Amino acid sequence: MFELKVIGNTPLSGIDDPRTVAETFFIQIGYLPANFTPRNGATTVRESIPYRLMMDYFLKLPSKIWTAEELAVLLDTTKPTVYRYIGKLKSMDLLETADTKYDGQIRKGYRIRFGDLSKAWSFTEANVSMAMENYKKSISHLQQLILAAEND
Numbered sequence: 001m002f003e004l005k006v007i008g009n010t011p012l013s014g015i016d017d018p019r020t021v022a023e024t025f026f027i028q029i030g031y032l033p034a035n036f037t038p039r040n041g042a043t044t045v046r047e048s049i050p051y052r053l054m055m056d057y058f059l060k061l062p063s064k065i066w067t068a069e070e071l072a073v074l075l076d077t078t079k080p081t082v083y084r085y086i087g088k089l090k091s092m093d094l095l096e097t098a099d100t101k102y103d104g105q106i107r108k109g110y111r112i113r114f115g116d117l118s119k120a121w122s123f124t125e126a127n128v129s130m131a132m133e134n135y136k137k138s139i140s141h142l143q144q145l146i147l148a149a150e151n152d
Contacts, residue, residue, distance in 0.1 A: 002127040003091040005030025019046060022055055031088055040077060049075050050085045058095070063115030065100040067107045086110055093123040 009028050012021045023045055026032040031050065038048040045051055052075060057066055068082045075082065089095045093113065100109035113120035 001091055002093060002131065003030075003088075004124060004128060006128065019055065022059070023051065026051065026054065029092065031085075031092070040081075049077050049081060050088075053082070053085050054089070058089070058110075058112050059117060062112040062117060065098045065109035065111045067100060067102040067109045069107065070102055093127055094120045096120075 005028070007028055012024055015021050015024075023032070027034050027036070031054070032045065032048075036045055036048070038045060040049060042048045046055075053071060057064075057071060057074065068079050068086065071082045071086075072079045086095065090110075094117075095110045096113045098109055098111065099106050101107070102109070113123055
């Protein structure tokens, strides 16, 4: 299932700090809620697990394939917590899966789609376009049904 929060916004191109841009952007697209309260000992959003997952791992090394087990250890959290945020990123079509070796075994891993955030975002844009087109078709159909019901 594709899911992304779409809000009116101003481009963040006037901000020079990548961490500020990332934090604002993550909130805008719904990866982080606007009223996000860090847990697990974090005192700021930037110390939080979802923020660190993206910035310190997926974006810092975008072509590296990470396992949930590996990320859970690095983030000092549980696999279910890691999977919760991986699921959010996958629902935005930003991550892809690939097999990788971890602890001597082949495991499912995750990385930024194509190892490039800009290329990954093009998939997200395509999904948004398709969703908007489907909404448009639904609205047209609803309008036709309403008009037909009025003429009965």
